[in-house]
Amino acid sequence: MVLPTNCVMAGGPAAANIMDNKPMVNILPFAMCSSPANPMVAAATAAALGVLTPMPCIPATAAPWAPGSPTVMIAKMPALNNSSMLMCSYGGVIQVSAPGQATVMVP
Template sequence: MPLQVINQLGMCYCSMGAMPAPIIVTSNQTVFCSSQLAATIMDFAPIANITPFGACATLTAAASGVPTPCVPATTGPWSPGSPTNTIQGFPNLRDCDVLTCAVGGVIMIQFAGQAQVDVD
């Protein structure tokens, strides 16, 4: 299946979170995909780009079952990003890219946010 560019309507999820969260594009204000801002691998900051995912399974278990918020603790940009397509010098974010959370989860793309737009 072809890879897709992620845009402002994209959704991601954490393997330890209880619910998906939107991707907020701040790395680009000029390039659009399906009439929405296109994301790059630099859209990885907690809260600014990646909002909380409900309750965190890891932190809830550590708190003896008391529901604990799944606030992303990202450790760097999304990886690997597009090897050939860039926006303002940063690789496009694609639906196969992942983001590591220092708490132990892996953040992945659930929905690209647009109709089929293939990239490499």
């Protein structure tokens, strides 16, 4: 999710930069997490007598997206592009699967 705070639109929706990494604001819960480093997964696995039990993914992101665009800036920060990734503190990687627009290309 991109909040309209940067006031930059790209083909309709608001464009994101590498600092749009806030859990529960920019990154909403999604899919299932199977990382044993996630306390919810560890608790569910212990309750299932050691059988790995995935739980809903509640993102835990501390660092910005990387690498971002080296040439396009939004609010003085690199714009996100299709190769940007966000590392989760529990060991996962978050990537953009559907950018929300198809008319603007960010290098």
